[in-house]
Amino acid sequence: MSHFIDRRLNGKNKSTVNRQRFIKRYKTQLKRAVADAVNKRSITDIDSGEQVGIPSKDISEPVFHHGQGGIRDQVHPGNKDFMAGDKVPRPEGGGGGGSGQGKAGRGGKGEDDFIFDLSREEFMDLLFDDLELPNLVRNQLVGSTEFKSVRAGYRTSGAPTNIDVVRSLKGAIARRTALGAPHRRRIKEIEAELEGLLALGIAEDDPRVLALRDELDRARTRIAALPFIDTFDLRYQSFIQLPEPTSKAVMVCIMDVSGSMDQARKNLAKRFFILLYLFLKRNYDRIEVVFIRHHTIAQEVDEQEFFYSRETGGTVVSSALNLAYDVLRERYDSSVWNIYAAQASDGDNWDSDSVVCRDLLAEKLLPLMRYFAYVEITPRQHQSLWYAYQEIAGAHRHFAMREIGGPEDIFPVFRDLFKRQTA
Amino acid sequence: MSSRIISDSSEWTFPLLERFDREIGNLAHNVFGLDTYANQIEVIGSEQMIDAYSSVGLPINYHHWSFGKQFVSTEQTYRRGQMGLAYEIVINSDPCISYLMEENTLTMQALVIAHACYGHNSFFKGNYLFRTWTSADAIIDYLVFARKYIASCEERYGQAEVELLLDSCHALMNHGVDRYKRPSPITMAEEQRRQAERADYIQSQVNDLWRTIPMFGADGEPDADARWPAEPQENLLYFIEKNAPLLEPWQREVVRIVRKVSQYFYPQRQTQVMNEGWATFWHYTLLNRLYEEGLVNDGFMLEFLQSHTGVVFQPNFDAPYYSGINPYALGFAMMCDIRRICEAPTAEDREWFPDVAGGDWRKVLDFAMRNFKDESFIAQYLSPKLIRDLHLFTVRDDDRAEAIEITAIHEERGYRTVRQALAEQYNLGSREPNIQVFNVDRRGDRSLTLRHYRHNRRPLGESVDEMLRHIRRLWGFTVRLEGVDDNGRVQLLGEL
Numbered sequence: 038m039s040h041f042i043d044r045r046l047n048g049k050n051k052s053t054v055n056r057q058r059f060i061k062r063y064k065t066q067l068k069r070a071v072a073d074a075v076n077k078r079s080i081t082d083i084d085s086g087e088q089v090g091i092p093s094k095d096i097s098e099p100v101f102h103h104g105q106g107g108i109r110d111q112v113h114p115g116n117k118d119f120m121a122g123d124k125v126p127r128p129e130g131g132g133g134g135g136s137g138q139g140k141a142g143r144g145g146k147g148e149d150d151f152i153f154d155l156s157r158e159e160f161m162d163l164l165f166d167d168l169e170l171p172n173l174v175r176n177q178l179v180g181s182t183e184f185k186s187v188r189a190g191y192r193t194s195g196a197p198t199n200i201d202v203v204r205s206l207k208g209a210i211a212r213r214t215a216l217g218a219p220h221r222r223r224i225k226e227i228e229a230e231l232e233g234l235l236a237l238g239i240a241e242d243d244p245r246v247l248a249l250r251d252e253l254d255r256a257r258t259r260i261a262a263l264p265f266i267d268t269f270d271l272r273y274q275s276f277i278q279l280p281e282p283t284s285k286a287v288m289v290c291i292m293d294v295s296g297s298m299d300q301a302r303k304n305l306a307k308r309f310f311i312l313l314y315l316f317l318k319r320n321y322d323r324i325e326v327v328f329i330r331h332h333t334i335a336q337e338v339d340e341q342e343f344f345y346s347r348e349t350g351g352t353v354v355s356s357a358l359n360l361a362y363d364v365l366r367e368r369y370d371s372s373v374w375n376i377y378a379a380q381a382s383d384g385d386n387w388d389s390d391s392v393v394c395r396d397l398l399a400e401k402l403l404p405l406m407r408y409f410a411y412v413e414i415t416p417r418q419h420q421s422l423w424y425a426y427q428e429i430a431g432a433h434r435h436f437a438m439r440e441i442g443g444p445e446d447i448f449p450v451f452r453d454l455f456k457r458q459t460a
Numbered sequence: 461m462s463s464r465i466i467s468d469s470s471e472w473t474f475p476l477l478e479r480f481d482r483e484i485g486n487l488a489h490n491v492f493g494l495d496t497y498a499n500q501i502e503v504i505g506s507e508q509m510i511d512a513y514s515s516v517g518l519p520i521n522y523h524h525w526s527f528g529k530q531f532v533s534t535e536q537t538y539r540r541g542q543m544g545l546a547y548e549i550v551i552n553s554d555p556c557i558s559y560l561m562e563e564n565t566l567t568m569q570a571l572v573i574a575h576a577c578y579g580h581n582s583f584f585k586g587n588y589l590f591r592t593w594t595s596a597d598a599i600i601d602y603l604v605f606a607r608k609y610i611a612s613c614e615e616r617y618g619q620a621e622v623e624l625l626l627d628s629c630h631a632l633m634n635h636g637v638d639r640y641k642r643p644s645p646i647t648m649a650e651e652q653r654r655q656a657e658r659a660d661y662i663q664s665q666v667n668d669l670w671r672t673i674p675m676f677g678a679d680g681e682p683d684a685d686a687r688w689p690a691e692p693q694e695n696l697l698y699f700i701e702k703n704a705p706l707l708e709p710w711q712r713e714v715v716r717i718v719r720k721v722s723q724y725f726y727p728q729r730q731t732q733v734m735n736e737g738w739a740t741f742w743h744y745t746l747l748n749r750l751y752e753e754g755l756v757n758d759g760f761m762l763e764f765l766q767s768h769t770g771v772v773f774q775p776n777f778d779a780p781y782y783s784g785i786n787p788y789a790l791g792f793a794m795m796c797d798i799r800r801i802c803e804a805p806t807a808e809d810r811e812w813f814p815d816v817a818g819g820d821w822r823k824v825l826d827f828a829m830r831n832f833k834d835e836s837f838i839a840q841y842l843s844p845k846l847i848r849d850l851h852l853f854t855v856r857d858d859d860r861a862e863a864i865e866i867t868a869i870h871e872e873r874g875y876r877t878v879r880q881a882l883a884e885q886y887n888l889g890s891r892e893p894n895i896q897v898f899n900v901d902r903r904g905d906r907s908l909t910l911r912h913y914r915h916n917r918r919p920l921g922e923s924v925d926e927m928l929r930h931i932r933r934l935w936g937f938t939v940r941l942e943g944v945d946d947n948g949r950v951q952l953l954g955e956l
Contacts, residue, residue: 039481039499039577040555041474044508045562051511052531058623059528098526099631099923099930101893107918108858112882114785115776116853116869124863125855151529152536 060159064166066091071155071163072448090152165316168455184278195273208270213263220256227253286321286375286407288314289361292343293382295332295352302414305441306381307344309412312451313379321375327364331357333387337364352385354422355393362401371405378402379410384420391425398426403433410454411438464754470763472566477501480570481577487749488578493822494742496581497596498555501573505562510534512549512559519551520603522610522717524626550576552584552728554596567763570756574746579739586830587734589727599724605651606717613710625711628930629697629718634892636697636719637726658716659709692896692911696931697722699897705906706936715934730833730888737791738829741799744768744792774850785882790850794837797846798825808844834886842879844870854881859917893920898942907938912953914945920953928956 060067070089119125155163191204231249239246290310292303317324328343329335332350335357361378369376386394403409411426413419419440429436439450466483467476481501488494504512512519514531521527551557558576560569584590614622629636693699700707701715728735747764750756774789775782798816801809802824805817816824828841853869854877868874868881884890898911910931912920924941932939941953 039478039485039501041477041481042500042502043474044502044504047504047508051508052514052528054523055514055525055528056531057528058523058525058619059532062525062623096529098627099926100634101895101912101927102921102923103893104919104921106859107914108856108916109918110867110881110884111855111857112785112852112878112885113777113855114774114850114852115778116851117776117778119853119866119869121866121868121871121874123866125866126863127857151533154536 060155060163063091063096064163066096067155068163068166071160088152088154093151096151161315161319165319165455168316168452184280186276187279189275189277191272192275193272195275199273199276201272201274204272205266205270208272209266212267212270213265216263217260220259224253224256224260227256285323285325285373286317286377287325287327287365287369288317289327289329289365289376289378290343291329291331291357291361291378291380291382293332293352293354293357293385294330294346295350295383295385297352297383297385298414302383303344305414305444305447306412308444308447309381309441309451310379312447313377313410316451316455317377325369327361329357329360329364331360335360352382352387353390354382354386355390355397358394358397358402362397365402365405376406377408377410378406379412381412381414382422384413384415384417384422386420386422388421391421394422395425395429398436399429399432403429403436406435408435408437411436412441412450413438414441416442465757466755467566468757468759470565470567470759472564472569476566477503477560477569477573480566481573483750483755484570484574484578484746487746488574488582488742491749492742492745493826494578494582495585496556496578497553497585499577499581500555500557501560501577502557503560503562506538509549509559509561510538518603519557519600520607521721522607522626523614524630525623526627526630548572548576550580551599552580552590552594552596552724553599556581556584556596565763567760568767570750570760571743571747571764571767574743575739578746579742580735582742583731583735583738583829586826587727587731587833588831589730589833593727594724602651602720605655606721609655609717610714613714617710622714624933625714626718628933629715631927631930632696632700632934633718633722635895636695636722638695638698638723655713659713687899688902689897689900692898694894694896695719696895696897696910700931700934703900704935707934727833730835730886733787733791733794733834733886734829734832734837735791736788737793737795740768740772740788740792741795741825776851785885793846793850794841795825797843798828798841800845801843806845812843813841835883835888838886839879839883842882844872844875847875847878852878852882854878890915893918895941905938906936907940908935909940909942911950912941912943914943917946919943924954925956928954932956 067089070091074089191201227249231246231253234243234246234249235241292298292306292310294303298306314324314326326340328338328340330338330343331352331354333353333356337360338346357380365371365376398409413423423438426436426438430438437454439454441447441450466479481499485499488496510531513534514527548561549559556577558572558581560572564572584594584596590596610622610626689699697715697719701712701719704712707715747756747761751761772786772789772792774786799821801813801817802819802821805813810817828837832840847870851870853874854867855864856867857864868877870878894913894915896911896913897908899909901907901909908931920943928939928941938955940955943951943953945951
């Protein structure tokens with residue numbers, strides 16, 4: 038009368054919908070918490086999930102309940118030396134003593150944050166919520182170079198690897214059934230006839246019986262001779278190539294590594310680059326990153342070297358822009374790739390070079406790019422580069438420049454740069 | 461000589477579970493005469509258990525963020541190891557669904573089978589509150605209907621809209637219970653048919669209600685003082701469902717769903733001590749019987765007893781982890797005590813319990829299980845011996861007095877006071893504020909007046925403003941909350 042059911046293999050995530058709704062409802066609170074978390078986080082784990090807390094009182098569900106005051110009678114266990122009529126001072130904060138009721142409200146408890154784990158996806162969603170890539174255009178070309186294989190039913194010819202076994206065997210069964218049907222019908226008739234003859238007491242060696250047996254054998258052989266599978270049955274999965282708009286991006290990171298950029302500033306720059314990288318990753322299937330560092334001359338380097346090696350010397354920014362231009366022209370055709378660039382610098386530049394940079398950007402680089410962001414990490418006065426760039430910012434909508442003073446500015450500046458444009 | 465022991469392993473398998481179920485079921489039905497629904501026992505993993513927790517123990521429920529919140533917090537505490545999961549969840553349905561956790565040992569599974577599948581199950585089937593208020597055979601169907609209905613509302617009117625409505629309904633959930641009328645059980649198809657009918661009908665009624673134009677002249681002035689409703693209504697959700705002027709038909713149906721679910725849980729909230737006490741008493745009795753019959757070995761019993769003593773542990777009031785009276789401990793102690801009074805009554809028991817002392821304990825317990833709820837059960841059966849054993853005492857905290865007062869302890873003149881106070885502590889009516897619909901200004905601004913009747917001068921907590929917002933959302937016009945003190949003086953608590 039009892040039924041046991043093994044449900045262990047059933048879905049585990051019955052509550053996912055409810056959880057998502059919970060997150061959705063408290064999005065503003067969570068977003069605040071996430072933004073805080075980003076600034077506190079070390080750089081290396083920025084791409085993982087996060088524990089965030091929101092104040093419990095913000096998410097309480099109200100009901101009518103009794104407040105403090107009035108008369109209340111409570112029963113407690115474990116009396117040791119109280120006698121009826123004893124007066125006991127009212128315990129504060131509910132510890133010990135007799136007033137269990139006092140615990141609930143007193144002592145400022147219940148202020149704990151409601152903590153929960155966000156998965157990486159959820160974290161990123163909240164982090165980049167309301168942000169969008171400016172000028173996002175999917176490069177879509179006639180005669181596109183990108184194709185995607187898409188299933189397109191079945192066909193009767195193809196490569197052996199594409200044989201669909203189930204489908205082919207279904208066909209084979211159908212064919213065998215159809216071709217064997219007349220013989221099977223005949224067999225049934227003969228068997229009935231034979232039975233009739235034998236029932237009449239006709240001997241086994243009677244010619245009529247022998248003839249029927251002979252025919253029976255022949256019919257059976259005919260059925261057995263039907264091939265189990267025939268080339269006629271074979272079905273192949275069909276794939277066709279659909280042209281696909283490219284969604285590849287390349288991100289060019291340009292950083293000044295001259296003597297004035299110390300490790301702290303590089304870290305700030307790195308955080309900015311990482312945010313940008315994560316953000317691009319959400320928008321594009323494939324991303325390549327080009328690291329260019331420069332002092333008086335520019336080099337293309339790998340990530341490790343980009344962030345951690347130190348150089349000294351003066352600064353010529355145009356060297357990096359030139360190199361970026363060369364790299365792009367050589368490897369990243371702007372008709373196929375979405376090109377983004379971010380430049381971080383402390384603003385130092387060889388005086389006469391700033392004008393060169395401006396022209397380089399305006400004439401050569403910006404026409405190739407979706408977006409170019411310049412962040413200046415400096416607590417000091419702006420120098421010539423800033424002013425030169427300001428001229429570009431006035432003329433080009435996909436050029437943006439901001440100033441970062443310390444770690445707490447990074448995320449706000451980032452948000453500011455990629456704020457969803459309502460216009 | 462072959463040993464009768466079922467298994468000496470602690471790993472469970474399905475055949476072993478079935479064997480245990482057979483043995484325990486045999487004892488429960490044939491030896492102790494328990495009457496149960498058929499059992500449906502489902503084995504689940506811990507994550508599924510957390511899922512089950514967060515839909516308030518129901519196998520299926522509509523979607524709402526608050527269940528997500530519950531899920532997240534359960535998952536957190538479980539992951540940090542702050543809390544073990546309950547070993548079982550049992551659902552008052554027919555067949556009675558119980559969940560066993562995969563991680564449990566064989567002993568724990570046997571304990572849970574005895575506790576849930578025979579203890580709780582027979583309580584659900586026997587207790588008058590459950591018989592009256594819940595329809596075990598229809599609840600799953602109803603929940604399926606509710607989930608579908610709310611999902612379709614979300615599709616049609618938007619998730620945000622439905623969520624706001626549900627929030628407000630949830631806030632009033634405890635005030636959505638009929639305490640005296642009995643609903644009749646119906647099937648899901650019937651429910652759907654009636655739902656459509658109801659929607660049309662209610663809407664026409666409500667409109668009618670508000671169309672009433674005061675008739676001047678012929679019948680003279682209408683009685684300006686006449687209140688409506690004529691009698692105060694305690695079921696706020698019901699009142700809103702039937703009378704709120706601006707609700708759409710689907711909104712009324714959602715209010716009704718929340719009300720129904722609340723009603724379903726109402727008996728559980730009133731029988732915590734009894735229900736857990738009953739189940740604990742039976743797992744204890746049944747497993748001990750298995751041991752006496754040689755079906756389980758000493759190791760099994762040791763593990764079982766360790767777990768059992770953990771469940772019925774009652775810390776004293778001055779212990780650091782004291783958090784009130786443990787319903788398992790109190791319930792179990794009372795059930796055992798009733799058995800003792802039947803089997804070995806003392807002179808005191810004969811004086812206090814003349815009807816049951818020396819009776820057949822099975823019959824007495826069965827009667828108690830069927831006909832009481834926590835409040836009346838304690839008032840009826842808490843014995844002086846148990847008060848002494850637990851060293852119970854009552855404390856009066858009067859905010860006008862300097863100090864709190866010990867009003868009674870476990871002594872001759874204190875027994876009745878303690879018993880009365882403990883019973884009162886389990887009286888839902890005094891645990892929750894008494895709030896009723898007092899008046900609706902039908903001819904004026906359509907405002908709704910609620911009254912809170914204070915008991916022992918206990919005021920309402922600080923949630924009043926927020927609650928008024930919720931009620932206002934449902935009612936659609938001004939909502940007023942008045943407090944009535946012990947002397948009948950009325951005072952405005954809030955208006956929105």
